[in-house]
Amino acid sequence: MAEPAAGEGFRVPAAHDEQPGTRNRVARSILDHGPSTAAELALRLELTQAAVRRHLDTLAAEGVVEPREKRVYGARSRGRPAKVFALTDCGRDAFDQAYDQLAEDALRWIAQSAGGGEMGEAAVAAFARARMTAQAETYRKALEAVAPEDRAEALARALTADGYAATARSAPVGEQLCQHHCPVAHVAEQFPQLCEAETEVFSRLLGTHVQRLATIAHGDGVCTTFIPKKTTTASTSTAGRNPA
Secondary structure: OOOOOOOOOOOOOHHHOOOHHHHHHHHHHHHHHOOEOHHHHHHHHOOOHHHHHHHHHHHHHOOOEEEEEOOOOOOOOOOOOOEEEEEOHHHHHOOOOHHHHHHHHHHHHHHHHOOOHHHHHHHHHHHHHHHHHHHHHHHHHHHHOOOHHHHHHHHHHHHHHOOOOEEEEEEOOEEEEEEOOOOOHHHHHHOOHHHHHHHHHHHHHHOOOOEEEEOHHHOOOOEEEEEEOOOOOOOOOOOOOOOO
């Protein structure tokens, strides 16, 4: 997770306050400076307190930060104690890039060992499919326990349990499966086969063609997959997003 250095002073335009990058700056500031109040974060990042609180609410819902009562040394003043926000263990792990680098190195080694070029890409794709096939068994059980019309919601719950912060919502001619977090986004930037394999699995699990409209790995804010209402022959999408 590439983050701006602590103390980098610039004001994020209001239109971009809700971008994941700003939430990352809030979390990074807590990592660098320790448990902080919303007021301290607002001053440090040159944001409004309202904007900071929105990001803190999101980070808390994702399990990245948690509120705590601020420690007071000496005589306690009257009134409610100030609330500070501290990183959880999960939040700290998000800044550890060793696993990302290890995964990238392993996939690159697989590609090179297969001969590079198209053969290397095919080898990485085979690994991605095998990984997702194993992961999909848990999802399959969750989907089999519900009615067909509830499968998108069941898949979203299963993905959330794996750290993808997923939701399902109705669309004019179907449903949209949204993943608000991707644990392998940094690796998928280099190896889109991971996104392709995931989309293939969604298609098989839901029994219909699905279309990937956006991915975090390609710079979008959310991974979005369109699921049409009418069941058609299951097939796969292109490289992780809607072809333009």
